[in-house]
Amino acid sequence: MVVPSPAAKAAGLCRDLHKQLPEKVDGRGRTDPGPKSDLTAGWGDPAIILRCGVERPPEMLDPDVAKSDGVKVNGVAWLLQKRDDGSYVFTTGLRLAYVEVTLPKERTGDGLGPLTDFAAPIKKTIPKGVA
Template sequence: MRRLPAVAALGLLAVFVVGCGEPTVRVEQPHPTGAAASACRALTAALPTKVLGESARVVQPSSPNTAAWGDPPILLRCGVPRPAKLLASSECLVIDGVGWFSERATRGYIFTTVGRDAYVEMLVPSAYQPPSSALVDVAAAVRKAVPARTPCV
């Protein structure tokens, strides 16, 4: 499985739809199963209303596996596949007790949790600096809802 097409597709991941003056964000939906699906439902229920001071956005289609904040949108998707470039030797960034794998994307960074029941992905556009600051705002929800299986090393 190649990661390059997925990274390139992130430019298409969020499509803005404006209707009746209420902007929404269209997000590609992951489809987790089993323990990951349960963890994702718990995570979205525990997420903060603001990330980096940006308010939550309406996500379409509605899903228990996605969330968005701000404009340009900071996106969260829970239950995504393991990143193809994530190796045992990959650097792991620990922020407030949550391990993250980081990849540079065309328009920002993709951060994916490491060693948990579900892979949680956050796309943070380059407009937000430093991009890893967004992870601080969701760390408590991730720790609470998505059990850790292995430590980030």
């Protein structure tokens, strides 16, 4: 897995988020991927993967895509992108660091459920704004 390399301010926010992440997501225990980093986390097998400090997806700059493929879960806005392998990638918008969550194809049947577990820690540690 590729560990993001954000600017210092975003990296600090991501470290704060890492400390607040839940032990379980969607009922699955923590299984952090390698290499170990405060910018990545995982749950279950196949794992739901969180990466903090990723680059802004280019689709966020397209207002038509951002509106049509945007979802809000418990006060956190996400851009939704479906990959060719059947997995989904969600990236936070309007926050001072971009957080990406990948749901493997095997976990997509749970809908947006896993994102609810990330809402409180993201709202607590990543302030609203534009990164």
